[in-house]
Amino acid sequence: MLSRVADSLYWMSRYLERAEHTARLLDLTLNLTLDQDASVEVERWQMVLDSLRLPKPEAADAYQLTQYLTFDLRNKDSLVACISAARENAGQIREQISSEMWEHLNQLYLMVRRANIETIYNQPHGYFGPIKEGSHLIQGITDSIMSHGEGWHFIQLGRYIERVGLTTSLLDAHFKSMLKSDKLTAGGQDYISWVALLKSCTSFESYCQTYTADIRPERIAEFLLLNAESPRSVRFAAKTIQTSLETLSRINSKLKPGRAQRYAGRFRATLDYAQVDEIMADNIHNYLENIQRQCGQIHTAVHQQYIAYSVESALAH
């Protein structure tokens, strides 16, 4: 596979994952802040911005922030910017993805571009809901129609590397803002916020199946970081990343097993043998940062191994 193509598949997938995450986060936040008072609302929005690692724009109320996070093309992380970037990457490799994938991504793009803040603000769910569905549809088509060869594994890498970043940032932001108060009463502000965290990771229902509806921060951390079965957990992502890198290395057997694969193996082991009580007792912020750093290493190593290798080293083979 052309290196440039692999790169575009990877980024298409990352941007799409990010767009879906943003849609879900905004949908929940707008729903949540309906019946909350102003100070909670301000905190909540701050948390959203922190979790997306975005600086707070000036003079921002909920309306302006929704505009900023959804439609503002100067914000490279806005939902529309992400979907445009995903589509642009896909457009450059249109012959590599199935026409169904392209058609649905293109439809999603046309849909998000047609709307603006005035048309959606009173009915946000009517806008964000179909975006999530559109993203799920594209992923479903990707998994069920595209052959699970090299290109598909680059898509997997993009999706799960991005997911690790988004989930850990979200967890970090929640723990930062919530650990100030340690009391958790059912129906209280904090309770609602923790539930929202699970829902932003589409994990509320599977959490309940594992732990019952008894909501505890430690268990949430355990579920989102260390659960072996949930595709939303970081551990699951680490496993997928490692599998994909092993397959890629096998397909391109000319190359020596590279750095990326070793980093991924270590990353997976870190999560396979971690204990949530130790993480909590130590410092969850540091732990999450460490995970993000490891993920960043994998990203860089993949790029150097498959995309931007030097011609001299390749000719020597």
Place this chain on the structure above:
Amino acid sequence: MEQQISSITELSKSQAPSFANYELDAAYDEMFEHDGTARAQYRPLFNRLQELAPSELKQRQQTADIAFLNQGITFTVYGNNEGTERIFPYDLLPRIITAEEWTKLEKGLAQRITALNLFLKDIYHEGRILNDGVVPRDLVYSCKHYRREMRGIRIRRDIYVSVVGTDLVRLNDGEFAILEDNLRVPSGVSYMLANRQVMKRVFPGMFSSYNVQPIDHYGQALLSTLRALAPPNRPDPTIVLLTPGVFNSAYYEHTFLARQMGIELVEGRDLIVHDNIVYMRTTGGLRRVDVIYRRVDDDFIDPLTFRPGSILGAPGLFNAYRAGNVALANAPGTGVADDKALYAFVPAIIKYYLDEDPILPNVETYLLSDDKQRRHVLANLDKLVVKAVGESGGYGMLIGPHSTAQEREVFKQLIESDPRNYIAQPTLALSRAPCFIDGRVEARHVDLRPYILYGENITIVPGGLTRVALRRGSLVVNSSQGGGSKDTWVLS
């Protein structure tokens, strides 16, 4: 002529309200005889159109437009910051060509491409045709598409042009004539294929009631053609399509063809030349490339040989080509044979190499470097069409009858300062075909571009792109100038 116009009006008023605006005059009409009766091959379509309510036609047109938009079959119109994507307008009604007409077209096109290839081989080697004075030497050497770098290079099977899109028009007498040979990087074939797919979706019943010859195998035929060009010592060649990239207006077509053929779509930055071997950069390391179907103009394929600033090609590519390690389709320097001034000599070229009369005639053409012809043209600018020899896409043209005195004055000066750069032709009444416009059927001017492939042998898929000048009365069919297209049916 007045009588003919009224006869169709009478006919359509009684039978088909949607034909009320249909124009019929001296120009050949694809659907109707001069007396207003439908031609045999169009009769079932004509009858069907009278049954269908305009609202239903409209709805089918919308279905078709949405199919194009969703598939992203668009071209980009620049002007504002973002660049707007538009669909290439698709007209609902098919253009129908009979088997008999097609057989003649096929023979004529094959004859022409054979002769032009022999001509290209000759002028880049011994130049017999120039020594014999059949084609003026200075006309060839002064052409801006002549590539002196191609002198003496032997290429596989001596095939210079393997992909051609020839523009034909149908004149008043119903005969097809060649308007232009596009021998460099002709485009539009993806629209031919997409139009057919949409047609089958929108009018399945009518399509199956006609015996239309299939065109879907174009991708395979192109692949075999390219494979035939591979260096002989590469039995399992790697074939790629070289595109200028996503910002090229034909990018959709490049991706479409690459997928149809199952080959890599590469950009210049994916290619590396080392020791006269071309490689592409893949995730598994560097991989050797044997045949390049390039959709990048000559000027840009290799900054070391041609335009130095180009980043669309690969440095060193031409040397690898010269060494015979990679094939290029089409070869560099083929543009000399589709120069509009050289066009006038194609009948003589066919006679010279094949000793045959041309099966498909040329359009009468005045060479402006000839003093006598130039005087005649300058005196009759308001009746003629003037074209710059190296331009395409409908640019650099003067259409005399539709021009202002000021425009004619500009062209007069242009011609006098550089006569070699212009030719003139009579204003042709292109044939008209029925088109679905604003809820009615109206007549619009059309041309025809079939696609010819030349590898081990010559293949022409039965069909082509029928381009339509959608503006009433307009003779310009180019997509950049308000043109559209329609499906083209060749009956079996």
